[in-house]
């Protein structure tokens with residue numbers, strides 16, 4: 123296993139931009155495996171996330187069409203705040219010699235120096251960014267010494283989990299945003315009715 127990716131997120135819920143980003147990364151970075159990890163304790167987010175069980179189930183459904191993806195629940199099982207550096211250390215130990223790639227959207231790139239041990243993350247992995255704005259996040263990363271940055275070629279994608287949740291509270295359709303499997307799960311479990 124020579125090229126390994128990591129893509130973390132709240133996935134509350136996962137939507138089509140997440141899957142498009144993952145698919146583009148597998149192809150453009152020639153990843154042998156991409157670990158997709160729902161976040162356990164998202165210390166950096168203000169709102170309380172949906173339960174780990176629901177987010178894990180939806181993440182499995184959303185990424186099922188991508189054979190290189192392995193949905194991994196280790197961050198959900200870990201106690202304390204979720205730090206990506208811990209996961210990258212584990213992946214490095216599990217795949218000695220592999221080139222690690224950390225995937226993120228540009229909004230996360232913009233705040234990267236606020237991440238726990240970001241310098242170590244930059245040593246452990248190539249940062250692979252999908253545009254989600256005017257380019258400031260990518261410029262921020264490129265200005266950091268010792269950071270390897272790769273920009274994924276993708277059209278700008280307007281989807282956000284915030285928008286999906288807002289639509290659900292208004293009783294609007296979300297199938298186009300999340301795909302039929304996740305939409306069916308949300309409907310059958312009555313999720314996001316009051317968020």
Ligand SMILES: Nc1ncnc2c1ncn2[C@@H]1O[C@H](COP(=O)(O)OP(=O)(O)OP(=O)(O)O)[C@@H](O)[C@H]1O
Pocket residue numbers: 130131132133134139140143225226227228229230252253254279280281282283284285
């Ligand atoms: N439309 C998008 N374009 C590019 N990257 C995205 C997009 N949506 C999410 N991402 C990236 O996917 C990762 C996980 O995102 P997350 O699960 O927080 O979804 P979100 O849509 O940003 O959620 P929320 O609206 O609740 O903040 C992050 O790195 C984020 O930048």
Ligand SMILES: O=C(O)c1ccc[n+]([C@@H]2O[C@H](COP(=O)([O-])O)[C@@H](O)[C@H]2O)c1
Pocket residue numbers: 129130131132133159161164166167204205206207230236237238
């Ligand atoms: O490790 C950190 O300090 C850190 C700080 C902010 C975000 N992250 C990770 O970045 C990923 C995307 O975060 P989010 O908020 O867009 O879901 C998710 O896996 C988070 O755990 C990680």
